[in-house]
Amino acid sequence: MVLPDFDYLAPKTLEEASNLLHELGEHAMVIAGGCDTFPPMKQGAFADCQYIIDLKHIPGLDKIEYDEKEGLKIGCLVKLFDIQTSALVKEKNPAVAQAAKYIASTQVRNKGTLMGNICAAVPSCDGGPILIAQNAKILVKGHDENRAVPAEDFFTGVKKTCLAYDEIATHIVVPPLGEDERAAYIKFATRKAMDLAIVGVAAWLKMDGETVADARIALGAVATTPILAPAAGEFLVGKKLDDAVLEACGVIAMNSCRPISDVRASAEYRRDMVRVFTKRAIRKAIEGYEGDAI
């Protein structure tokens, strides 16, 4: 298999990348790791692409930062493996480290990025649900102006995002988890590595003692994009998390998705697994992640 002809451009600044993208229009594609670009390209995807714009030479985009107010800020060049193994991420937001670790294989995670995972916008992408559940923002540099897009608005369809042709997604910002806030993401797949999710469920909870003060449940691989299941989160508010409440929440989540049948699972099975894994994700959020469990 041979890649189609394209020219390779390696801008040194974000400004330069943005100008290139603006000038070259629809014929240019941005890459960070390229792990979701080159394999499909070998199969004939992105046939219009004449230019690859590699962001890897732009300084400053490969950092993981944490701010008490803003939360976790992950640059678009941060490799998944570095998120998975980052002491800072594991301490401040372990569910994000876990989501990163679920993706593909060690080799792919040493090249691929979390931003690339969500920009590829595969319905089963593991980066999506945890960012949506935690109300993360995607910082986008446009040619004329910049914007911050809530993760739940970022995805617009199968392999489609809200990014315009000349926009570059530069950072992911995940709000800080307060003392009474918990988050978890669980992926259900047949294999542990190199597999796509049958379903993926992320839960974010704000607790008031034993009562839920606020909650968000997000689902992957059961619609054209990763989605928020607002009704499931709202249902939990004001309730204590006993078995009956968890089951009822799982059923609401199950009824708010639109899965398809494919080689991995039937739509019916996916829906039922959303019920099961919604319960497990909520339990996991409450239980938390221990030290090296990721």
Add this chain to the structure above:
Amino acid sequence: MKKVFSFNLNGEDIQVLSEPNRTLLDLLRDDLGLTGTKKGCEAGECGACTVMLDGRPVNSCITLVAEVEGCRVITVEGVAQDGQLTPLQKQFIDKWAFQCGYCTAGMIMSAKALLERNAHPTEQEIREAIEGNLCRCTGYVKIVEAIQAVSAEMDAMGWEVKA
């Protein structure tokens, strides 16, 4: 249009003339004759083409030559030192960690990358390190044992692990 790219390959600074759409794997095998790195799925799934890029294991089939400009690349040909096999390579032989051998180069590179960042991996960590390397012969048990043995062997001799 072909361009010149410079990088360090197995300890030697080299310059190559390559099309921008050429993968590192094709360059290694077809242009440089380094056929130790194997071509399998060509989609980043099987790990047969694993090389080390700046110390990290990556799939060379989904890496452009252009992407490794200025980087340090190690292939399986660059593992042995002064013609001597490393403990990792010897253990693969002693423990019968391969049968057909097609996955071996990739396995060695993934294991080397692991041992360089973690000299005392648990079985779980070893299995995670080779999760992107498919082997259809061994069932993985012998491979895991070989990697464990390197760590133990070096420990017993009080040497630093140089995989």
